[in-house]
Amino acid sequence: xxxxxxxxxxxxxxLSRWKRSRREVLQCLERFLRAVLTxxxxxAPAAASQPVWQRFLACCRGQxxxxxxxxxxxAGRYLTRAATSGPLCLILDDNFYYQSMRYxxxxxxxxYSLSFCQLFLECPLECCLQRNRLxxxxxxxxxxxxxxxxxxxxxxxxxxxxxxxxxxKSFDGTSEDNEQIISLLATALENPVKQNEENTEQKEADRAxxxxxTVHQADxxxxxxxxxxxxxxxxxxVLPSEMKSLAEELxxxxxxxxxxxxxxNDVKNQICIQNQYSDLATSITSSFQHEATNVVNxxxxx
Numbered sequence: 001x002x003x004x005x006x007x008x009x010x011x012x013x014x015l016s017r018w019k020r021s022r023r024e025v026l027q028c029l030e031r032f033l034r035a036v037l038t039x040x041x042x043x044a045p046a047a048a049s050q051p052v053w054q055r056f057l058a059c060c061r062g063q064x065x066x067x068x069x070x071x072x073x074x075a076g077r078y079l080t081r082a083a084t085s086g087p088l089c090l091i092l093d094d095n096f097y098y099q100s101m102r103y104x105x106x107x108x109x110x111x112y113s114l115s116f117c118q119l120f121l122e123c124p125l126e127c128c129l130q131r132n133r134l135x136x137x138x139x140x141x142x143x144x145x146x147x148x149x150x151x152x153x154x155x156x157x158x159x160x161x162x163x164x165x166x167x168x169k170s171f172d173g174t175s176e177d178n179e180q181i182i183s184l185l186a187t188a189l190e191n192p193v194k195q196n197e198e199n200t201e202q203k204e205a206d207r208a209x210x211x212x213x214t215v216h217q218a219d220x221x222x223x224x225x226x227x228x229x230x231x232x233x234x235x236x237x238v239l240p241s242e243m244k245s246l247a248e249e250l251x252x253x254x255x256x257x258x259x260x261x262x263x264x265n266d267v268k269n270q271i272c273i274q275n276q277y278s279d280l281a282t283s284i285t286s287s288f289q290h291e292a293t294n295v296v297n298x299x300x301x302x
Contacts, residue, residue: 001075014071023047024052024053024106025052025056026104027047027048027054028044028048028052028053028194029092029108030045030108031043031044032060032065032112033108033112035078035079036083036084039084041077041078042078042079050074057077058188064083065079065080065082065083066078067080072182087189089185091131092105095147095151097147097151097152098150098151098152099152099162101152102118102162106161109192110194111195113192113193113194113195114192114193115188115189115192116161116164116188116192116193117165117184117187117188118154118162118164118166119165119168119181119184120153120154120165120166120168121169122153122169125144127170127171129141129142129144129146132144153167164187164188164191165184166180166184168180170236214261215258215261215262218257218258218288219254221288222258222288223254225288225289225292226247226250226254229250229273229293229295229296230243230246230247232260233246233296236300238296238300242299244294245299246296246299249295250292250295250296253288253291253292253295254288257287257291
C-alpha cells in the first residue's frame, strides 16, 4: 500500500503486481470509508481492477456490511445499517512488515478523522516456521526467514503516530492480553486522529537529520576557507612563528561556528529546514569567510 516510485526496470513482475494489489485494496478501503461517512453508495475506485474490487465487495457482504439492493444503474451499492449505525472496527489483518505500509493506513485515518491503532504479534522465528509447516498450503521456509529479517516493530518513541500500539507475545495468549486489546481499542476510539495533527517527533527527527547534513556541508566549506586563508596569509608574509597561532584561531572559530549550527543558534540552520538549499552554501561561505578575514587581518596589519 506504499505509494512509491514507478517500478524500476528489471523489477520482477510478480513484485510489481503485489505492490499494485496492495495499493488497490487501500483505494477500495477509502471508498468504503467515504460511503460510511456520507451515507452514499459504495462505488468502485477508477484505478482498482475488477478482480480486486469484486473480492473487496465479497468481503463486505461476508461481514454483513453490504446491502443486497443495488441502484437501478448498477453503479453503486449501499451499506447496511450495521455498517453505518454505530462504532465500526475495521481489522486489517496483514503482516505490514514495513512501518511505511502501516503509515499509509494511518494517513487514511487522519484524512477522515478516524481512530487508528496497531496490534503487533511478536513470535519467535522457530514458532513461525512450525506453524507455517502445519498450514494446508505452507510457504517456503525461505519466505519466513526473509519476513523475519524485514519486519519492523512499532517504534513508539520514534513515531508518534504509532503511540496507539500494543505488542503481544503470540505464542502464549492470556486473558490479560484480551483486556489489553480492549483497552487499546477503547483508547483509539476515544482519541481519533485529527486531520491537522502534527507528528512532532518526526519533525524533530527530520530537523536533526537536516541539521547534521548542514553541519557536514559547513565543515567542508570552512576547511576549504581556512586552507585558502592560510595560503593567503603566507603569501602576505605573515611570520612563520605566527602561522601556528593563526591556524589555531581559525580552527577555534570554525568549531564555534559549527556548534552554533548544531544548536540551531544560527539563522543559517533554518535555511535547510525551509528547503532553500541553493542559499545554504552561499550563506555559510559568506559568513565564515567574513569572520576568517577579520582574524587574518589582525596578523597582516600588525
